[in-house]
Amino acid sequence: QVQLVQSGAEVKKPGASVKVSCKTSGYNFIKYGVSWVRQAPGQGFEWMGWISTYNGETKYARKFQGRLSVTADTSTSTVYMELRSLRSGDTAVYFCARDPTSRWLQDDGFDIWGQGTMVTVS
Amino acid sequence: DIQMTQSPSAVSASVGDRVTITCRASQGFSDYLVWFQQKPGKVPKRLIYSTSGLHPGVPSRFSGSGSGTEFTLTISSLQPDDFATYYCLQHAIFPRTFGQGTKVEIK
Numbered sequence: 001q002v003q004l005v006q007s008g009a010e011v012k013k014p015g016a017s018v019k020v021s022c023k024t025s026g027y028n029f030i031k032y033g034v035s036w037v038r039q040a041p042g043q044g045f046e047w048m049g050w051i052s053t054y055n056g057e058t059k060y061a062r063k064f065q066g067r068l069s070v071t072a073d074t075s076t077s078t079v080y081m082e083l084r085s086l087r088s089g090d091t092a093v094y095f096c097a098r099d100p101t102s103r104w105l106q107d108d109g110f111d112i113w114g115q116g117t118m119v120t121v122s
Numbered sequence: 123d124i125q126m127t128q129s130p131s132a133v134s135a136s137v138g139d140r141v142t143i144t145c146r147a148s149q150g151f152s153d154y155l156v157w158f159q160q161k162p163g164k165v166p167k168r169l170i171y172s173t174s175g176l177h178p179g180v181p182s183r184f185s186g187s188g189s190g191t192e193f194t195l196t197i198s199s200l201q202p203d204d205f206a207t208y209y210c211l212q213h214a215i216f217p218r219t220f221g222q223g224t225k226v227e228i229k
Contacts, residue, residue, distance in 0.1 A: 035218060045166075045209060047218040059216040062123075095165070099213060107172050109213040110156050113165045 002026035004034075004096050004114035011120045012086050019082040020117045022096035029077040030054045032108070035099035036070060036081045038092040039116075046092075050099055051079060086121045093118050124148055124212055128221025134229040141197040143224045145210035150190040154214035157186055157195045161206045169208075170195060200226070 007021040022034060036048040049060040051070040058070050069082045079096060096114040100106055125148040135141050145155070153173040158166040168177045170186035173193060183198045197204055205228055210221040 035213075037218075037220075044223045045211070045220040047211075047220065050216065050218070061217045099218070106154055106213070107175060109154060109171065110158075110211060111168050111171065111177070115165060 002098075002112050004098070004112055006094075006096060006114040006117045009118040009120070011122065014087055014121055016086050016121075017082060017084040018086060018119050019080055020094050020096075020119070022079045022081070022114050024077045024079070029074060031102070031105060032098045032100045034070075034072070034079045035097050035110070037095045037097060039095070040089075040092040043092075048081070048094075052101070053079065083119075086119075088121050091119065091121050123217055124151060124215055124219050126210055126212060126219050126221040128210055128224055130224060131222060132225040132227060134227045135200050136229045137200055137202060139200045139229075141200055141204075141226060143195045143208055143210075145188075145193045145195075145221045147191040147193070147212060151212055151214040153189060154212060155186075155188070155193050156211050156213065157184075158209045158211065159204075159206045160209065166209065197226075 003025050005023045010018050012018050030053050033052045035050045038046050049070045051058050051072050053072045067084050071080045093116040095116050097110045098112045127146045129144050155173050157170040160166045169180050169184050174186045185196050187194050207223050207225045209223050
């Protein structure tokens with residue numbers, strides 16, 4: 001079945017970087033882009049960025065420009081999110097989710113999510 | 123950026139009540155709006171896609187409607203399992219934007 005499986009929890013010191021993986025399975029990887037979203041403790045959701053798994057095009061939220069990189073490895077059907085210069089405000093659960101942009105697939109937008117990865121900056 | 127203003131932020135309701143949650147967008151967009159339910163510590167669960175499509179397996183008491191700048195999630199008869207927080211998300215335009223959430227609590 002369609003799955004997105006994320007890497008495990010991380011604890012980082014301020015100023016460090018974190019790289020979270022999102023391994024996909026059960027569907028054609030290059031047909032669906034992937035978005036990253038985070039949720040700070042007790043808060044709502046914040047969209048961070050997106051990658052086209054077809055051609056590697058990326059889109060980032062303005063607040064993360066220069067600090068966020070989203071990459072994709074088609075050989076392993078895995079998407080990565082790297083956030084640099086971590087601060088305490090980056091403590092959150094990070095999720096990946098399917099986010100297609102093709103008109104024929106957009107009904108599938110955000111249908112499948114990873115299980116979440118807790119990143120603690122302390 | 124499209125701002126999504128979700129209301130109310132919380133609602134107290136009883137089992138059997140009809141509950142309506144609204145998301146208003148700062149500018150109009152096509153119907154790529156989804157509604158999620160989230161329970162504490164859990165992954166969000168998609169309820170509605172493309173404004174009014176019912177996600178497979180989701181009970182028919184959930185429905186979505188709207189267009190342009192105003193979108194609505196309705197729970198026709200609240201059940202015990204429905205006490206949770208609900209979010210809208212537009213994925214028509216980058217950056218994607220979420221509503222702030224509505225917590226549905228037991229009255």
